[in-house]
Amino acid sequence: MKKNRILFFIAAALLALVNGCATHAEKSAAVTTEQKSSPSSEKVVQHSALIPAPRLNPTNTIWLDRHARFVEQAKRGGIDLLFMGDSITDFWRNRGSNVWNQYYAPMHAANFGIGGDRTQHVLWRIENGELDGIHPKVCVLLIGTNNSKDDSPDDIAAAIKKIIGDFHEKTPETKILLLGIFPRGPRTNSVAQSEEAAQRMKTIHAVNEIISKYDDGGKTVKYLYFGDRFLDADGKIPKEIMPDQLHPSAQGYQIWADAMNPTLEQMMAAR
Numbered sequence: 001m002k003k004n005r006i007l008f009f010i011a012a013a014l015l016a017l018v019n020g021c022a023t024h025a026e027k028s029a030a031v032t033t034e035q036k037s038s039p040s041s042e043k044v045v046q047h048s049a050l051i052p053a054p055r056l057n058p059t060n061t062i063w064l065d066r067h068a069r070f071v072e073q074a075k076r077g078g079i080d081l082l083f084m085g086d087s088i089t090d091f092w093r094n095r096g097s098n099v100w101n102q103y104y105a106p107m108h109a110a111n112f113g114i115g116g117d118r119t120q121h122v123l124w125r126i127e128n129g130e131l132d133g134i135h136p137k138v139c140v141l142l143i144g145t146n147n148s149k150d151d152s153p154d155d156i157a158a159a160i161k162k163i164i165g166d167f168h169e170k171t172p173e174t175k176i177l178l179l180g181i182f183p184r185g186p187r188t189n190s191v192a193q194s195e196e197a198a199q200r201m202k203t204i205h206a207v208n209e210i211i212s213k214y215d216d217g218g219k220t221v222k223y224l225y226f227g228d229r230f231l232d233a234d235g236k237i238p239k240e241i242m243p244d245q246l247h248p249s250a251q252g253y254q255i256w257a258d259a260m261n262p263t264l265e266q267m268m269a270a271r
Contacts (some may be wrong), residue, residue, distance in 0.1 A: 049151040049159040052123035055116065063114060068217045070112050071129040081109040081268065082174075084122060084138040084163075085143045088182060088247055089113025096253030103257055107268060110136075119159035123166065131170040137166060138261070138267045142179040144207055145246070149196065153206035164221060173266050174217070177260070180208040183252030185237045185245035197245070199260050222267060226259035 055063045072081075083089050083106060090113035094177045100109070112130055114121070122143050141163065164176050181204045186193035208225060215223035230241050230252060235262045237245055241252045250258060 017179075043148065049119045049147050049155040050123075050162060051120055052127050053120045054124050054128075055121055063116075066114055066160045066184065067125055067128070067130065070125070071109060071132070074130055075133045077133050078108055079110040080137050081107045081264075082134070082139040083111045083113060084139055084141050085113045086117040086146055087113065087115030088145065089140075089142055090115045091247050092253065095250050097255070098250065099253045099257045103261060110134075114144060117142055117143070119156060119163065122163055123159065126163065126170070128164045131167065135171050136174050138175050138177055138264065140177045140179065140264070141167075142181070144181045145184060145200075145204065148181070148184075148203040148207070151203075153203050153210060156203070156207045157183055157210035160207075161214060163233065164214060168220060175270075176215060176221045177264060177267060178211060178221055178223045178226060179260070180223065182248075183227045183230055183237060185242070194241040218267065218270075222263060224260060224263050226256075229255050229259050 054067075057063075083092065083104075089111060092104075092113065099135050100111075112125070114125075117125075141160075143163065144156045144160060147159070151159075160178070164178070166173055167176060183204070184197060184200060186197040210229075212223045212225070214221050228236055230248070231240050239245075240249060241255065242248055
């Protein structure tokens with residue numbers, strides 16, 4: 001049964017890739033070609049943040065299996081609050097579990113976060129059943145940090161806008177609590193890591209500036225940013241808050257909840 005389910009999603013994923021590639025080829029903005037001095041050094045840059053895509057690995061079906069379980073969970077219904085995102089959301093299951101159980105489990109919350117996901121993966125998951133059968137009052141959406149190395153701020157922001165649009169198409173009564181992308185730092189003290197982290201933060205700041213404008217006064221979307229609460233007086237991320245400079249610790253998840261809950265509770269009570 002499980003094998004058939006995984007094979008089904010692999011087939012669906014391959015079909016989505018074929019269709020996505022066809023659509024992608026029709027849009028001039030989707031692919032840019034940078035010509036170097038020699039034809040052999042042509043560089044093709046894929047602007048993939050906007051194109052729904054699964055994460056396929058011939059030897060690893062974990063991602064598709066998790067997606068399948070989310071689809072099954074959605075079919076059972078009973079979800080009033082949905083968290084959607086990447087590993088930062090996913091880790092509510094472990095590092096943030098005590099905070100989750102205190103605040104969000106009583107709200108009939110579901111966690112549809114998957115580690116490593118980018119905007120294109122969330123788009124694919126939504127388009128392949130993860131919202132079918134549910135009508136959450138609120139979705140807490142946090143996505144984009146994994147795109148920050150390879151994609152432009154405009155593409156990432158446009159992809160987030162598309163995610164919101166997909167939500168409103170499939171479950172129009174759901175309000176989106178859109179979180180600004182959290183700060184991140186270098187994983188090591190190397191020059192290369194520091195430079196990469198600085199560039200990623202430049203992209204993240206630009207994305208947040210754009211997506212903050214998606215706020216329509218809370219009618220359908222409410223933007224909320226509290227990334228500064230993860231920083232110390234010097235603007236650095238303390239290791240006790242984010243040990244790896246990306247994922248919150250238990251203390252970090254408590255900071256997240258304290259900053260978000262007043263807004264979330266208002267949104268949940270408004271319906």
